[in-house]
Amino acid sequence: MSKIDDKEIKLRKEIEKLNSELATAHRTKEVRTNQLFNSEERFALAMRGASDGLWDWDLETDEVYYSPRWKEMLGYGEYEIEDKLSTWATMVHLDDKDFVLNKVQKYLSGEAESFEVEMRMQHKQGHEVFIRSRAFKVSRGSACEPIRLIGTHVDITRQKKAELFDKRNTKILEMIAKGKPALSIYDEIALLYEERHPGMRCSMLELEGNKLLHGGAPSLPKAYCEAVHGLINGPEVGSCGTSSYTGKRVIVENIETDPKWADLKDVALPFGMRCCWSEPIKGSTGKVLGAFGMYFDYPALPNKEQSNDLTSAARLASIVMEREHTQKRIRDLAYTDELTKLSSRTHFYLNIESLIKECARNNRKFGLLYIDLDNFKHVNDSLGHDAGDFLLKEAAQRLKKACREVDYIARLSGDEFCIAVSDVEDEYDASHVAQRCLDLISQPIELIGRKFTPACSIGIAYYPNDGKDIQTILKAADTALYAAKDLGKNRYSYYNKDLTKKAEYRFKIQQYLREAIEKQQLTLVYQPKIDINTGEVISVEALSRWNHPELGQISPVDFIDMAEQIGMIKSLTEWVLKTACGQSTLWKKSGLPAVRMAVNISPSHFLDSDLVPLIKKVISETGILPEDLELEVTEGVVQTNQENLIIFEHLKELGILLAIDDFGIGYSSFASLKHLNVDFLKIDKYFIDDMLTDNKSKLLISSMIEMGHNLGHEVTAEGIEKKEQFNMLQQLGCDSAQGYLFSKPVGAEQISVLLGKKLTG
Numbered sequence: 001m002s003k004i005d006d007k008e009i010k011l012r013k014e015i016e017k018l019n020s021e022l023a024t025a026h027r028t029k030e031v032r033t034n035q036l037f038n039s040e041e042r043f044a045l046a047m048r049g050a051s052d053g054l055w056d057w058d059l060e061t062d063e064v065y066y067s068p069r070w071k072e073m074l075g076y077g078e079y080e081i082e083d084k085l086s087t088w089a090t091m092v093h094l095d096d097k098d099f100v101l102n103k104v105q106k107y108l109s110g111e112a113e114s115f116e117v118e119m120r121m122q123h124k125q126g127h128e129v130f131i132r133s134r135a136f137k138v139s140r141g142s143a144c145e146p147i148r149l150i151g152t153h154v155d156i157t158r159q160k161k162a163e164l165f166d167k168r169n170t171k172i173l174e175m176i177a178k179g180k181p182a183l184s185i186y187d188e189i190a191l192l193y194e195e196r197h198p199g200m201r202c203s204m205l206e207l208e209g210n211k212l213l214h215g216g217a218p219s220l221p222k223a224y225c226e227a228v229h230g231l232i233n234g235p236e237v238g239s240c241g242t243s244s245y246t247g248k249r250v251i252v253e254n255i256e257t258d259p260k261w262a263d264l265k266d267v268a269l270p271f272g273m274r275c276c277w278s279e280p281i282k283g284s285t286g287k288v289l290g291a292f293g294m295y296f297d298y299p300a301l302p303n304k305e306q307s308n309d310l311t312s313a314a315r316l317a318s319i320v321m322e323r324e325h326t327q328k329r330i331r332d333l334a335y336t337d338e339l340t341k342l343s344s345r346t347h348f349y350l351n352i353e354s355l356i357k358e359c360a361r362n363n364r365k366f367g368l369l370y371i372d373l374d375n376f377k378h379v380n381d382s383l384g385h386d387a388g389d390f391l392l393k394e395a396a397q398r399l400k401k402a403c404r405e406v407d408y409i410a411r412l413s414g415d416e417f418c419i420a421v422s423d424v425e426d427e428y429d430a431s432h433v434a435q436r437c438l439d440l441i442s443q444p445i446e447l448i449g450r451k452f453t454p455a456c457s458i459g460i461a462y463y464p465n466d467g468k469d470i471q472t473i474l475k476a477a478d479t480a481l482y483a484a485k486d487l488g489k490n491r492y493s494y495y496n497k498d499l500t501k502k503a504e505y506r507f508k509i510q511q512y513l514r515e516a517i518e519k520q521q522l523t524l525v526y527q528p529k530i531d532i533n534t535g536e537v538i539s540v541e542a543l544s545r546w547n548h549p550e551l552g553q554i555s556p557v558d559f560i561d562m563a564e565q566i567g568m569i570k571s572l573t574e575w576v577l578k579t580a581c582g583q584s585t586l587w588k589k590s591g592l593p594a595v596r597m598a599v600n601i602s603p604s605h606f607l608d609s610d611l612v613p614l615i616k617k618v619i620s621e622t623g624i625l626p627e628d629l630e631l632e633v634t635e636g637v638v639q640t641n642q643e644n645l646i647i648f649e650h651l652k653e654l655g656i657l658l659a660i661d662d663f664g665i666g667y668s669s670f671a672s673l674k675h676l677n678v679d680f681l682k683i684d685k686y687f688i689d690d691m692l693t694d695n696k697s698k699l700l701i702s703s704m705i706e707m708g709h710n711l712g713h714e715v716t717a718e719g720i721e722k723k724e725q726f727n728m729l730q731q732l733g734c735d736s737a738q739g740y741l742f743s744k745p746v747g748a749e750q751i752s753v754l755l756g757k758k759l760t761g
Contacts, residue, residue: 053153057085059108059146064088073131073155075124093120093128100133108137108146115149118156127198130160161196168192169316176319185320186216193313194219197306199296201273204281204317206290206324207233207244215290215321220271227267238264239278240291247288249310250278254299272297277306279314281321289321337411339389340396348410348418352470355408355420359463366463367421367430370477371399371437374455374489376415379447387447391454394445402436418477424462432565434458434492435507442490457484458492466495505551509562512548517563517571522546524579525745528754529598529716529738532730537755539596539630541738542580543745544572560602569602574614581622581629583748588628592755596657598630606633612650619654626655632682634662645676652677659716664704681708685719688739692724702732709733 053070057063062085068078074091081087092100096119107115115135120128135151169192175185190202203217205228214229233241242260243250252258253275255265261276268276273295281290292314294306302310335347343351352368359366373395380388392415399417403409408420419437421430441456459481467473476495484493491504516522526540546554563569577599584597605611619626631651651658659680664687683704691697701717708715717729720739729737743754 055088055151055153057149057151059148070153073153074121074129091121093122096120104149107135108149115151118160128157129155130157132156165192165196168195172316176323182320182324183216186317187218189313189316189320190216190218193294193309196309197294200306201295202313203240203293203295204290205231205240205244205293206321207288212241212244212291215317220295224267224271224273228264236260236262238268239276240293243278243280244288244291247280247282249280251301252276252278253301256299274298275300277302277310279310281314281318283318283322283325289318289325292317337396340393340411342396342400342417343408343410345410345412348408348412349470351408351410352420352473355422356463356468356470356473360468365424365465367424367433368461368463368473368477369419369421369430369434369437369492370459370461370474370481371417371419371456372458372481372485373415373441374457374485379452383448383450391445391447391452395441395454395456398440398443399437402433402440404433407433418474430460430462431492431506434460435510438490438492455490457481457489459484459495460492461495506558506562508551509554509559510566512551513546513559513562514566514568516546516548517568517575520575522572522575523747524576524583525747526580526583526751527738527745528595528743528751529736530742532717532726532734532737537593537595537757538736539598540751541598541600541632541745542576542583543600544576545745564602564604569605570608570610570614573599573602573605574618577614577618578622581618581624584628585623587748587752587755590752592752594628595755596628596630597624598632598659600632600661603634607647611647612654615651615654615656627657630657630659630680632659632661634660648676648678664700678713680716681713682716682718682738683734685739688717688719688725691728692722698728698732701729701734705732705734 053073054065054067055070056065063083064085064087065083066081066087071078071081089097100117100119103112103115103117106112115137116133118130118132121131123129132154133151135149137146138148138150139146168188172185172188172192175188186204190204193202194200201217201219203220203225204215205212206215207213210232212228212231212233214225217225228238228240231237231241233245235242235245236259237245238261239250239252250260252260255261255268255274255276261268275296275298276293278291278293280288281292283289292310294302294310294313335344335350336342337344355366358364373391376388376391379391392411395415396411396417399419400409403419404421406422408422410418412418419433421433424430437456437458441454444451444453446452459477459479461467461473461476461480463473466476480493480495483495484491487493523545525543525545527543528537529539529541530536531538544556544560546556546559548554560569560572563572580597580599584595588594601611615629615631618624619629648658657680658678659682660676660678661682662684663681664684681704683701687697687701687704691701705715714735716736716738717725717734718738720726720729720737720741722741726737726741746754
């Protein structure tokens, strides 16, 4: 063989060897490719099995690969979102974005050895998804510069919600343990379950008697809560009303169509409530305390988790409600006297201390009545403690009835009671309450088949005059109580002896006045009013007088004020009108010169609807001419409201003359005159007294006269006692005058002598 053949053979062997190696290489690559594919498939399946989503962030291009599972985790299909970093940026919670990116930078820079973070991301349907993300970086080159960040996403929402639920639940239990207000705990319970079930709104209603009262509903509209507050529960009263009535769970899938909501759906539907599930809230004894309601804005039935939570929520609320009931019971035992149901001594002290602080801040005063039943020990000793207890309960109710709404009453101990009389105007306000106590307590009662007439003694003290702290004022009232007992019992006494005497005098006036008015034991006197230019008597003013056989002459200021207080002013006014108008008619029939009869009308009676009919009746019965009757009213009632103006108009339609008495010292003098149709203005004695020495008074009187004339009114000056006053009033142009200078108030017989005379002082 030639050398060429040898080389060829050798070359062929080399080629065969290379082909063999190449075939082997191809087989190896195929195996490796299959192995890689299988590994990637197994990894993807493993991630899906582990509910992990994959992401691959190219740090150079900012492109990000999101695996189908990653997208599915947030509610998106495989091709719904772009593989860009901006996609993640729009989905991550705003409060978490900077925190996550900061952790990324620390990992990429080598400051942190690993990357793991928890964040909130927005689901396609709008709710939040809690994500845990882990990642590793891929680097190249000797500098190990990171070029990619590859990681996983795991949905940990259920775990985080469980943690948050447990945390909130623990917070609620701590609030209960610390005695936080029930309303704030109710709100926390509602928020606990609303956070657990997005879209849910919760409410708690407390049952008081048969009424449902708003407890807590932080996510429900205020208008809806107010609408159901005070709702009477029943078998067909919404979900919560029915549940609290039956003591059973009530599930309403559709509020709009369910008959239980027939009367309430118009309240619920406008606020987006479409279903309501309610669970009765029961105490440890099984007593229904209220109802827990869950609402959604679409018709639905609860799933298993929601059903279990409805039970749990009601049980949690029951702890709070039962605590409230227990605490209320404890407060009742501590602050309420068990026998009489009035406040106890403890509660009384707390309230008086609070009242003292309030009065000190606002510069106000209050009265304190210390009350003790007279001869109570005798009842216990002779009739037994059951009879004594019965008397105490009855006395408590009578004393409570004697109080006003603003007053506060308590039983201190045994047969001792206390009343705090608030909003007092003067030293005698407390005596009105005390007198009612005496009157009501002294009504007969039957004890063990025997008729018994109770009685009590009362001591009165005032804050701050008689004491500026609770101990001092109680001691003062107690001292006054014993003074009342020393004076014979069945009476009240002030800590201040002078006030006691004055109060006793007022009480006697009150006792005798009703009888005096009913039996017409008062008399009338008359004071003339003269024409200032001619001196002729043009009218007389009727004035009531009372001379009591025991009390003597009683000031009109005292008994007219008392008539107002005891509701006898109408009867008194009617008697004065009939007597005065009748006397005027008698004078006229006897041939005496005609004069007008002026009668004062009480401000309260003037505004009464009975006044105009009474005037018509008096005119008809006495025969007096309307133009001969002049009604005087103080400017306290001269107001511009329509009601007052109408009364003035009705009287003027009858032909009655009207005068504003005590003009110049009231609140509305000049402002109201333009609205009123009156005939006379009577300048008050206050200005007349010093008109000779005080130039300002003279100027004021001059202005009043000029103004009255300009408005078409005649002007009278009252209280004239000096000739110089009379002369000055003549110079100022006053029309008429009245006062002691001409005549004191005198009887009808003496007026007959004055009529026809000229009185110039």
